[in-house]
Amino acid sequence: MKFSPSLLRGTLIKRYKRFFADVELEDGTIVTAHCPNTGAMSGCAEPGYTVFLSESTNPKRKLKYTWELAQTFDGHFIGINTHNSNKLVAEALDNKVLKEFSDITRWKAEVTPPTANSRFDFALERENAQHQGIIEYMEVKSVTLAENSKGFFPDAVTQRGAKHCLELARLAESGIKTSLLFCVQHTAIESVQVAEYIDPTYAESVKKAADAGVSLLAASCIIDEQKILLNQTLPLIL
CATH class of the missing domain: 2.40.50.580 (OB fold (Dihydrolipoamide Acetyltransferase, E2P))
Known part of the structure; x- marks a missing residue:
């Protein structure tokens, strides 16, 4: 971007x-x-x-x-602009930047699954799906809280974020592929972890999502005054 x-x-x-x-x-x-x-x-x-x-x-x-x-x-x-995180992920999906999503053929933003109560950032379709039309869902979170080289999310209590995690978990348990992507918009951050000390409820919801089979990953960005580009995955510490 x-x-x-x-x-x-x-x-x-x-x-x-x-x-x-x-x-x-x-x-x-x-x-x-x-x-x-x-x-x-x-x-x-x-x-x-x-x-x-x-x-x-x-x-x-x-x-x-x-x-x-x-x-x-x-x-x-x-x-600073958290709205850019979804734009960065969309651009990365189009350009096949992350190997975990390199086989995505189509995506749609802001989608509510038929069996869910929450709207998620992306619905994705992969070319290797066994049956045409199989959809998976992704939620994106913007990470800017840095402590030395470690990034933390959230930086404030987020009831909405916890709800999304539990919805993703429920979908995963029903057999629908889901993912939670932490988009890191801070060039000092080299790894990401959930800020349990800020929001223990959110931390617990992320653990439930991981246990249910939700794919969790973090990705960093190249940032300067001309551009922001999502470029590679980072270690995610649970």
Whole structure:
């Protein structure tokens, strides 16, 4: 995923009320940008970080700018926009980036299985399916919480995330293939694990999903001020 037009560079003044960030641009102008991330964003929103904003030409938008990237004091890039995670996975599916999904022939976004109550990020179809039309389901989570080289999810309590895990588990137990993909948008992260210390209920739901046969994996991204590309799997520690 390439940023076009190019992002605007600035310095983060503060993030507040979850959805707002004040940024000083390189020319000294101070703007308020939309923050497309409802999480705690621990370690991602430190005042003084270099940040990168996209600019909208839509006159109906309340805020002209969207906060896309942050760069830590030691140079690591973070994808702030959680909505980009699904775009990155879709692009990776199309380009056969991950070997675990290299035989996907078709996918559809935002699908509710006939026997489920939750909508999942992707429905996938593989070319090696024994019967035409067999579908599997994938849920994607964006990981940005880093502690040294370890990534953790979630960064805040997520009842919705726990519900999704249990739904995936139920589908898996009924014979439907399912997967949970942690999309890592932080270049310092080298492995991923569930943040049981933040949300023990979610951690338990992930364990139930794994026991039921849900495929769990994590994937990292190449990030710079021009692009984000999902590129390879990372170790996932349960």
